[in-house]
Amino acid sequence: MADLKIVIVGAGFAARVVHLPGYSANQAPVAAICDLRPEPAEALAKQYGIPQVYRDWREMLEKERPGVVSVCLPNVLHREVAVAALEAGAHVLCEKPLATSVAEAHEMFDAARRAGRLLMAAQHLRFQAEASAIKRVIDSGALGEIYHSEATAMRRLGIPTWGVFHQKSASFGGAILDIGVHILDQAMWLLGNPRPVRVSAVTQRRFGQRPEIASIMRDAWDPAAFDVEDFGVAFVRFDSGADLVLRASWAAHIAERELSNVLILGSEGGATTHPPALYHTRNGVLANEEFKNLLPRNTYEAQMRSFLAAVRGERELAVKEQETMNVQRILNAAYRSAEEGREVPVEE
Numbered sequence: 001m002a003d004l005k006i007v008i009v010g011a012g013f014a015a016r017v018v019h020l021p022g023y024s025a026n027q028a029p030v031a032a033i034c035d036l037r038p039e040p041a042e043a044l045a046k047q048y049g050i051p052q053v054y055r056d057w058r059e060m061l062e063k064e065r066p067g068v069v070s071v072c073l074p075n076v077l078h079r080e081v082a083v084a085a086l087e088a089g090a091h092v093l094c095e096k097p098l099a100t101s102v103a104e105a106h107e108m109f110d111a112a113r114r115a116g117r118l119l120m121a122a123q124h125l126r127f128q129a130e131a132s133a134i135k136r137v138i139d140s141g142a143l144g145e146i147y148h149s150e151a152t153a154m155r156r157l158g159i160p161t162w163g164v165f166h167q168k169s170a171s172f173g174g175a176i177l178d179i180g181v182h183i184l185d186q187a188m189w190l191l192g193n194p195r196p197v198r199v200s201a202v203t204q205r206r207f208g209q210r211p212e213i214a215s216i217m218r219d220a221w222d223p224a225a226f227d228v229e230d231f232g233v234a235f236v237r238f239d240s241g242a243d244l245v246l247r248a249s250w251a252a253h254i255a256e257r258e259l260s261n262v263l264i265l266g267s268e269g270g271a272t273t274h275p276p277a278l279y280h281t282r283n284g285v286l287a288n289e290e291f292k293n294l295l296p297r298n299t300y301e302a303q304m305r306s307f308l309a310a311v312r313g314e315r316e317l318a319v320k321e322q323e324t325m326n327v328q329r330i331l332n333a334a335y336r337s338a339e340e341g342r343e344v345p346v347e348e
């Protein structure tokens with residue numbers, strides 16, 4: 001990778017926890033990092049031996065002429081920086097959600113096409129050992145005809161305690177865009193990217209605006225400024241006649257600290273990712289098969305390894321344009337449906 005200069009825009013959580021450790025584990029040094037706030041950028045530069053620190057991403061693109069750009073910024077900034085990086089000739093790994101509208105996502109992929117460069121949404125749950133095992137089971141046809149699925153990402157109390165996740169002006173949405181997008185992407189990939197046609201959704205703000213909840217979370221956000229959803233549920237119809245229920249919640253009165261699961265039901269079998277299991281009928285006997293000996297995998301490292309291999313032309317991009325576009329279509333249709341209080345068609 002020494003010939004391919006990697007730079008990172010945004011020196012917050014995603015850069016610190018996902019991108020830098022991921023590149024580092026793949027022996028891919030990062031040449032520069034940029035943030036409006038110099039302290040976190042300089043701290044990460046010191047930790048990872050990054051030679052250059054910038055405050056202005058345009059200046060960084062101009063001076064560094066990178067081959068790969070990681071976009072680790074608040075959601076509403078993804079489009080502008082990703083398009084500029086692609087136009088400057090870089091391949092782009094952009095944090096999730098890729099964009100805040102279907103039009104923005106189209107614009108980003110169009111820019112990639114024009115530039116002849118790769119653009120991938122950082123959907124690391126694709127690389128989970130459990131999901132990979134279930135993907136193989138599904139692709140073998142063991143489930144028969146798939147008719148229903150449920151993608152669930154719910155936390156007992158896990159409202160992000162940093163950044164601008166709570167503000168619509170910076171993030172566009174809340175729990176659906178933060179954790180819902182991960183589990184939705186995983187489910188759509190497992191299902192083989194069916195075409196969504198209609199979505200009906202409800203969003204709720206039940207916890208984030210309450211001072212006594214914010215105080216449990218060390219007053220990490222201003223409850224008066226919390227203006228995104230902390231719960232969302234969406235019912236998605238596919239053109240095949242199958243459906244999917246997406247549930248995303250930063251906080252809920254549930255038994256578990258965290259629920260993360262995709263359930264898929266087919267005519268011949270059902271499957272879950274957590275636990276990774278296949279439920280079917282063998283020789284007239286109801287059988288549950290749990291896959292207990294999966295090799296653990298660091299999803300961030302695997303994501304970077306896969307992206308860098310695609311950049312080198314050694315493999316296809318793991319997260320494909322049509323998959324990310326369908327995820328984006330569902331997300332934006334869900335917000336539109338919640339706002340209008342009715343089922344809506346997805347936007348092309």
Ligand SMILES: NC(=O)c1ccc[n+]([C@@H]2O[C@H](COP(=O)([O-])OP(=O)(O)OC[C@H]3O[C@@H](n4cnc5c(N)ncnc54)[C@H](O)[C@@H]3O)[C@@H](O)[C@H]2O)c1
Binds near residue numbers: 015035036122163
């Ligand atoms: N894949 C994952 O597991 C994961 C985890 C966390 C966040 N994310 C995603 O990563 C993105 C960033 O989230 P985060 O948690 O790192 O947020 P964060 O607030 O920790 O970091 C964002 C950084 O961007 C900087 N910034 C804002 N505007 C800028 C600009 N114009 N130029 C330069 N820097 C600027 C901020 O100062 C901040 O340091 C979001 O899209 C989020 O959804 C993904």
